[in-house]
Amino acid sequence: MPKPFLPVPNSTLPFWLTDRSPLDQIRSTPDLPLESDIIIIGAGYAGISLAYHLLTSDPSSSSEAPTITILEARSICSGATGRNGGHVRPDTYSLIPLYINRYGLDAAREVAEFELSHIKAIQDVIRTEAIDDCDFLLTQNMNVFLDQERGNATKEAIEALRKTGCGFVDDIFQIPDRDAESISGVKGAKTAFSFTAGSIWPYKFIMGLLRSILKHGGDRVNIQTTTPVTSVTSDGSIWHTIATPRGTVKAKKVVYTTNAYTFGLLPEYEPAIIPAKGMVAHIVSPTDGKGKRPPFLSQTYILRPDSSDGADYMIVRPDGSIIIGGAHQIHTFPEKGPEGNSEWYGNIDDASLIESTKDYFEGYMQRYFVGWEDTGAVVEGLWTGIMGYSADSAPHIGAIPSRPTQFIAAGFNGHGMPVIFLSTKGLAQMILHDKSFDDTDLPRIYKSSAERLDAIKRGREGGDILQSVTVSSSE
Ligand SMILES: Cc1cc2nc3c(=O)[nH]c(=O)nc-3n(C[C@H](O)[C@H](O)[C@H](O)COP(=O)(O)OP(=O)(O)OC[C@H]3O[C@@H](n4cnc5c(N)ncnc54)[C@H](O)[C@@H]3O)c2cc1C
Structure with a gap:
């Protein structure tokens, strides 16, 4: 029997989806269109931002603008994007040393600078398209280590990056170890440093982009939710046939923004x-006077509670409530290898929680944060989402090998917010203007290629438990 591959029904309810837009289940027309120049499969961050760039990146040639159809299995933004931690945190130190080892300094630097450039790009599009309701906050990300050795190792890695002339490391502010606890507000903090990062309501951001798509695209855009794609076939003509339970659509170009699926x-x-x-929680404090008012935390956090690879990621909502995810050290069982727990690895069921982790966030703020002991803060919501881990850590962007006029933007790990918006901008250039990947500004290691797929296949067949599975497990 073929392995199930479609997003499941009755998924857990993320906080982000508790205030739905009227466009949530949009169907632009009662029936599917017969054909479309471009079909995008999947309406998460990648699919919706790609459509946005296809419509806006080259306004001068709008007379020849293509028709675009977006097919989404569930509702808009119901996948990883609508279930994530809301953290927009460019990586300036986690995976960069790994990339330097594997691909060299220049390639690694491209990734760090590309991610950092998202901070401005996201602010710009929020301003230009007036997506005022998405709660974007620009702040600092406080990285806290409770294990001294692990903190020391990270400090050394950052210093090594500094010595190689990586200017982006200048954004990292190292707090003296003696002040780590008082400045971070985390009990027992041994090492802490901070750098520029943001937080966002991802669903509202995507819905804002969707409104802009409808405004810019008019009747050139057709969006169909609750329409899972079951196959794509090509007969050598210019048309691909996209099959769904509601009928087929023909398209000249097909883009897969299906991430984990x-x-x-x-x-x-x-x-x-x-x-x-992965699993995420919403923690709130009582407002009925039954607990002490918690201190407002004005930064986002990464908290590394022990000597394992695990990390918890956390943002603070404008109302002071907390969105927190992680707990990988609990459910990944590093000693068994990443495949040791099918509760999370290879699992596409976001309708259930991760049993081994589900109590982890209860009492979390009281355990770790100074001043939260008597607040009565409790987990109000708990949900799961499915990440698309890339076996070699980098996402796959560009033309699909051996499938002419088909494209991909997927494999964004637990770390898509500072990666996807500009990745899909580059992809739009390839689709609209037949540009090659190498003629875009995208980091070279994002290019999807036959060589890369072969190397991954060989590595996995040889039993190589690829580093990314643990390294990229945290946001
Ligand atoms: C629990 C969790 C926490 C995370 N926290 C963060 C964070 O704080 N910061 C951060 O930067 N990143 C985080 N991430 C990662 C981030 O959310 C993802 O990298 C990003 O959302 C991926 O966007 P996407 O559009 O590629 O995928 P998705 O949002 O998953 O979109 C893919 C869409 O394709 C649809 N689809 C799939 N197959 C089909 C099909 N056959 N037919 C039609 N439609 C289909 C799905 O229904 C889905 O809507 C987290 C992810 C998870 C799961």
Whole structure:
């Protein structure tokens, strides 16, 4: 029997989806269009921002603008994007040393600078498209280590980056270890440093982009939710046939923005993009006077509670409530290897929680944060989401090998917010103008290629538990 590959019904309810837009279940027309120049499969951050760039990046040639159809299995932004931690945190130190080892300094630097450039790009599009309701906050991300050795190792890695002339490291402010606890507000903090990062209401951001798509695209855009794609076939003509339970659509170009679910439609990506289930909580404090008012935390956090690879990621909502995810050290069982727990690894079921982790966030703020002991803060909501882990850590962007006029933007790990918006801008250039990947400004290691897929397949067949599965497990 073929492995199930479609997003499941009755998924857990994230805080982000408790205030739905009227466009949530949009169907632009009662029936599917017969054909479209471009079909985008998946309406998460990647699919919606790609459509936005296709419509806005080249306004001068709007007379020849293509028709675009977006097919989404569930509702808009119901996948990882609508279930994530809301953290917009460019990586300036976590994976960069790994990339330097694997691909060299220049390639690693491209990734760090590309991620950092998202801070401005996201602010710009929020301003230009007036997406005022998405609660974007620009702040600092406080990285806290409770294990001294692990903190020391990270400090050394950052210093090594500084010595190689990586200017982006200048954004990192190292707090003296003696002040780590008082400045971070985390009990027992041994090491802490901070750098520029943001937080956002991801669903509202995507819905804002969707409103802009409808405004810019008019009747050139057709969006169909609750329309899962079950296959894509090509007969050598200019048309691909996209099958759904509601009928078929023909398209000249097909783009897969299906992230964790990519393996179902593109089996050659199965070893490269691995579904991985994560869990996130919404923590609130009572407002009825039954607890002490908690101190407002004005920064986002990464908290590394022990000597393992684990990390918890946390943002603070404008109302003072907390969105927190992570707990990988609990459910990944590093000693068994990443495949040791099918509760999360290779799991596409976001309708259930991760049993081994579900109590982890209860009492979290009281355990770790100074001044929260008597607040009565409790977990109000708990949900799961499915990440698309990239086996070699980098996302896959660009033309799909051996499938002419088909494209991909997927494999964004637990770390898509400072990666996807500009990745899809580059992809739009390839789709609209037949540009090659190498002629875009995208980091070179994001390019999807036959060589990369082969290397991953060989590595996995050889039993190589790829580093990314643990390294990229935290946001
Ligand atoms: C629990 C969790 C916490 C995270 N926290 C953060 C964070 O704080 N910061 C951060 O930067 N990143 C975080 N991430 C990662 C981030 O959310 C993702 O990288 C990003 O949302 C990926 O966007 P996407 O559009 O590629 O995928 P998705 O948002 O998953 O979109 C893919 C869409 O494709 C649809 N689809 C799939 N198959 C089909 C099909 N056959 N037919 C039609 N439609 C289909 C799905 O229904 C889905 O809507 C987190 C992810 C998770 C799961």
